[in-house]
Amino acid sequence: MQFPMGHCFVSVVIPCLDEAEAIGDVVRDVLAQGVDEVIVVDNGSTDDTAGQATAAGAKVVAQRERGYGRACAAGLFAVSPASEIVCFLDGDGSDVPSFMPAVVGPVARREADFVMGSRIRGRREAGSMTPQQLVAGWMAGVLIRNAYGVRYTDMSPFRAARVDQLRAWQMREMTYGWNLEMQMKAAAAGLRVLEVPVDHRLRQGGVSKVSGDLSAGLKAAWVITKTFVRLAATLKPKASPSGPLHP
Secondary structure, eight states, rough: ETTEEEOOOEEEEEEEEEEEHHHHHHHHHTTTOEEEEEEEOOOOOSSSSSHHHHHHEEEEEESSSSOOHHHHHHHHHHTTTOEEEEEEOSSEEEOGGGGGHHHHHHHHHTTSSSEEEEEETOOOOTTSHHHHHHHHHHHHHHHOOOOOOHOOSSSOOEEEHHHHHHHHHHOOOTTTTTHHHHHHHHHHOOOEEEEEEEEEEOOSSSOSSSTHHHHHHHHHHHHHHHHHHHHHOOOOOOOSSSBOOOO
């Protein structure tokens, strides 16, 4: 993927569950950004998610055991040996791939170690985020800032880091806590964390597996809370030579 200051092999991982309506366009939009590979992880879909993703140019990996974190981990495992940077985003069309240079670029140029796109700081279509998503992102941000001094405004799925760093973290949360675990480990390690504004749209098809269902939303909130408490007890903050980055 071409950015100022050089070329890096960039893999994009898209975890999916029943996103046949949107995934083809998502893959094509991501490939249009010039990335080197797109890996769609089919997390047990009952529709034609895999077929649509393959037709659009993605490599499809099957992870039939349900779990957002499991799907992301399977995608990370499947990236090319040449891959240097992995970018994650959702397959429902709500994330905007044209913001990928803003998310991946600072990692490619070694200006940051972990970059996350903040939907809160960007422009959001009306109804694209539920009140519980907004509150969860705010609450996680408060907890992480108090524990590690790093400010987050969101738990957006749109994020990027180097492959070796991601593997070194040895991610353990295989369901809804995956994103929070990543943010906490980056903060606790004293890495250069950067949050950039990204736009966010209404999903382009299908039904949300968390925000569109109250019981799933409550379950996700419980898992996220347990994740924070457990990790905060073991992840001690380390001093950073440069501190977090806040543009």
